[in-house]
Amino acid sequence: MKYDIILCGVGGQGVLSVAALIGRAAAAEGLQVKQSEVHGMSQRGGAVMAHLRFADHPVASDLIPQAGADLILSMEPMESLRYVGYLAAEAALVTATEPFKNIPDYPELDTVLAAIRRLPHSLLVDAAKLADEAGNPVAVNTVMVGAASRLLPFRADTLEKVVREMFSAKGVKVVEMNLKALELGRRAYAASSHTCTA
Amino acid sequence: MSERVLLGDEGLALGSVHAGLSAAYAYPGTPSTEILEFLLEYQEEHGRPHAAWCINEKTAYAQALGACFVGRRALVSMKHVGLNVAADPFMNSALVATHGGLVVAVADDPGMHSSQNEQDSRFYADFARVMCLEPGSQQECYDMTREAFDLSEKFGVPVMLRITTRLAHSRTVVKLRAPRAENEVRKAPQRASWILLPGNARRAWRSLLERQREMVAWSEAAEWNTLALAPDNHELGVITAGIARNYYQENLPELAHAPSHLHIGAYPLPVEKIRQLAAHVKRLLVLEDGYPFIERQLAGLLPQPVEVTGKLTGALPPDGELNPDLVRAALGLPTRAGVKLEGITLPNRPPQLCQGCPHGHAYKALKKALEPYDTNMVTSDIGCYTLGALPPYSAIESCVCMGASVGMAKGAAEAGFFPVTAVIGDSTFLHSGVAPLMDAVSANTNMTLLILDNQAIAMTGGQPPRMPSSRLHDVVLGIGVDPKHCHVVEAMPRQVDAIAELIGSEIRHEGLSVIIAVRECLETARRKRREAVVTA
């Protein structure tokens, strides 16, 4: 078994914390994990991308090959499209809907969303709204992990356990909000008309 | 045996601690920064080893050299271009018969993710005639660092550890071994080898050259250099180095016939192993990240009519970082196309200054001050403020190397151009902008220097600069800048007009002026506030 994820978004959106969460869950399941991430200049509001790979055998390359990813998980709609060349034929793309417009030539949002919907397996998640609903606007990342959770080859409770661990230092309230965010994301996936197959 | 999830940088750092490290020095630079960051954290928790940021890579190198002079194990880490700054002590340290272990960790940046060039530090190791280990995995970062210290003490030379961005910033599980104790403080016994007067230096150089043979012999037998000859495949032999092995392995299952394979993780090159491989095959493919370092040397090593392919022959691109797809193509496997995007073109999203960054206000003021001039010149330097090159600011015109903005401005002014303004950050100024400013003071060059003091080395994550703003002003006055033309201003939005006016009048002043625009980086300020809340 092997599972490759391209994580993307804009510098500052917490792409690395999503990678950390999923990576820890994979490790908790006894899988081998490799995660290649971005540091330095590219983090200043630029496009960022991380490779996250896990498998039940040693993972050789730190980078995912073209057409090799099982999932693109994106914090931003336009950024999700930048990496579709990495998607394997039957793979899924899950992205937050809210655009991050820090460039003058950001394309029409409708055009971006339409391009995402044209992909074979895609899911748009209004993560900002769901994070608000969970009581914590910064829990957008946890919502997105929740939305992708059915696709991830993990036992249902592994992510929950990791969320508890990761946020426990910040207090019970933060843990609860993130668990709710995870659940809302999960439901958003279940409610979607798009047929993502795990 | 315990395990930890570590970045390549962190594996290297922990490997050095477990090798009995006593002292580590560095100047931050992507992708090497996390090495010292890790050691600083370790020091905070355990009280040892000593770890410190330095003014620049050269001072860091000399400090590590001092620690090894008294028998301790020392690490100095930097990015590839930082080694240019430290090149002087590095080259000479190869001659000094190191006493304690000295390891030089250099992180190269093929693909220039956050650098001005792609230079390959293996050439430097070869140039200095020292050994170099090149990890290909996080585990090797840990293991090789431990061995590098032993080698340094065994052969009496500094040992280079060369990694690249991808490995530096990729994390996975690393197995740890029992730590070794630190060396006692014990001064190097023979002074002569440390005093590089010509007579001594000649002796030391000969001794270094004589040790080359032993180094090659070691490399030949090293567990890091592994040769596997495929008995039934005489067509292709693959040589991998460092992380390129990972990309090769990724593609290996798809090859119908596994080629013979030599992996090189230690230099000087294992000459015999290379010859053995070459004698076995018709064609060699060299997979290495960075320059065609191995590929170039093969020509001089091989008597056989073997064909060598790689970056020099176009089998792989001569620039950029390797990846599984490029290696795939070089191995002759068909390309795999991913999903194609249709009906939309995506604009680039380059990095930019944070919303409200103090540098932005300084640039607004600068541009305003320059409005009256049809033409002008603004030299700049390396740091967050370099992002002022991009819209909406488009405020600067150069970024060459640390400290270059000051010297370049002086040169342009002396060549007869007016008006010339130079821009530099506080940390870069201390790193290597002070020296050219002394040149400008002695010539009273007609230029205006703007020191953008955000009290942080912001680009690499907000490390503290070696000197607070108040003392920066004293330094500038201390080297002789006229106090009437040395000003400190606050880079606040409401000050933009006043700063613009000040810059304008200093440009009109015939001679040297320095304006220090102070305001803390928003990111570090935010982090301090958050930490204050947590500890409150």
Ligand code: SF4
């Ligand atoms: S990190 Fe600090 S210095 Fe860099 S752009 Fe942001 S606010 Fe400015």
